[in-house]
Amino acid sequence: MTAVDPALRVTVRVPGKINLELSVGPRREDGYHELVTVFQAVSVYDRVMVQAADEWSVRAVGPYADRVPDTEDNLALRAARLLADRAVEMAGAGTRPGPVALTVEKKIPVAAGMAGGSADAAAALVGCAELWDLGVLRDDLEPLAAELGADVPFLLHGGTAVGSGRGDDISPVLSRGEVHWVLWVTTGDGLATPAVFAEFDRLHEGQELDLPSLSPQLVSALRRMDPDAIGTALRNDLQPAALSLRPDLQEVLDAGLDLGARGALVSGSGPTVAFLVGSQAEALDLSMGLAARGPAGDILRVTGPVGGAAVVDSRGARLRL
Ligand code: C5P
Numbered sequence: 001m002t003a004v005d006p007a008l009r010v011t012v013r014v015p016g017k018i019n020l021e022l023s024v025g026p027r028r029e030d031g032y033h034e035l036v037t038v039f040q041a042v043s044v045y046d047r048v049m050v051q052a053a054d055e056w057s058v059r060a061v062g063p064y065a066d067r068v069p070d071t072e073d074n075l076a077l078r079a080a081r082l083l084a085d086r087a088v089e090m091a092g093a094g095t096r097p098g099p100v101a102l103t104v105e106k107k108i109p110v111a112a113g114m115a116g117g118s119a120d121a122a123a124a125l126v127g128c129a130e131l132w133d134l135g136v137l138r139d140d141l142e143p144l145a146a147e148l149g150a151d152v153p154f155l156l157h158g159g160t161a162v163g164s165g166r167g168d169d170i171s172p173v174l175s176r177g178e179v180h181w182v183l184w185v186t187t188g189d190g191l192a193t194p195a196v197f198a199e200f201d202r203l204h205e206g207q208e209l210d211l212p213s214l215s216p217q218l219v220s221a222l223r224r225m226d227p228d229a230i231g232t233a234l235r236n237d238l239q240p241a242a243l244s245l246r247p248d249l250q251e252v253l254d255a256g257l258d259l260g261a262r263g264a265l266v267s268g269s270g271p272t273v274a275f276l277v278g279s280q281a282e283a284l285d286l287s288m289g290l291a292a293r294g295p296a297g298d299i300l301r302v303t304g305p306v307g308g309a310a311v312v313d314s315r316g317a318r319l320r321l
Pocket of ligand 1: 031032033034035118148149150151165166167193194195197
């Protein structure tokens with residue numbers, strides 16, 4: 001095996017997200033919905049390795065690799081190409097950077113409402129900017145991130161943040177400490193985000209929708225990091241649409257609440273269900289209870305908030321913010 005010159009290879013670690021609140025308003029002219037959401041980045045990570053190569057390519061490895069496209073529509077590959085196209089005007093790079101080969105170690109569930117594809121795109125932007133030594137700041141990457149998808153700007157930053165507009169206009173939320181979550185992830189097919197928004201439209205046909213808004217209760221509960229208050233304030237306007245497409249999720253929500261979760265909701269467009277618990281010990285109890293009782297699914301214990309896409313060394317240590 002030939003050793004790869006470390007100067008020609010960068011690894012980026014990027015988290016998945018859940019939505020603690022998702023308030024959805026009317027559909028806009030551009031097909032997107034006006035929304036306000038509270039994102040939280042949680043401790044399940046993909047790693048994206050970016051390596052100089054003769055041709056543009058992407059491949060995935062890891063638990064959910066078989067659901068990741070290796071074609072031109074892979075969002076991480078589109079992100080790398082987009083940054084190459086813009087590098088000269090953005091960073092004064094002398095020439096357009098050459099191709100990269102991307103390897104995605106896929107641990108964030110796919111088509112699950114956890115923005116796994118968007119996370120890989122954010123990681124590709126950060127990794128290519130580092131590999132090509134563009135000297136740009138994370139904020140400089142934000143407009144490109146927003147072009148790639150509504151959730152991509154949040155994954156550049158991580159933490160807990162409010163997203164408004166399409167979800168891509170980000171401002172951080174003050175919070176102290178961490179919260180524990182148990183995630184139930186389907187082992188069957190996921191849900192496609194556009195299909196869930198289309199179902200939302202169908203369920204609200206003929207209704208005049210209010211503009212989206214945040215509940216003051218959630219923001220105040222996050223400032224105090226009070227699990228019971230956060231649990232009560234969790235809300236997702238897409239949940240009825242996700243349940244309409246996947247009625248089995250109701251059983252999952254009921255099971256977790258029966259087993260003592262302090263709050264529960266479908267994350268984003270689903271079908272992942274997030275349960276808020278008060279401690280690591282409660283997380284362990286709930287995950288064992290869910291595994292024993294079913295419905296069948298993968299169960300992850302995570303904490304949040306965690307930082308966004310960051311370059312790491314080969315052992316996974318974080319090198320820079
Ligand atoms: O931006 P992204 O490609 O991640 O969005 C996926 C799809 O989700 C959009 O094509 C649209 O159908 C839906 N969406 C929406 N309103 C938003 C965000 C996403 O309708 N604010």
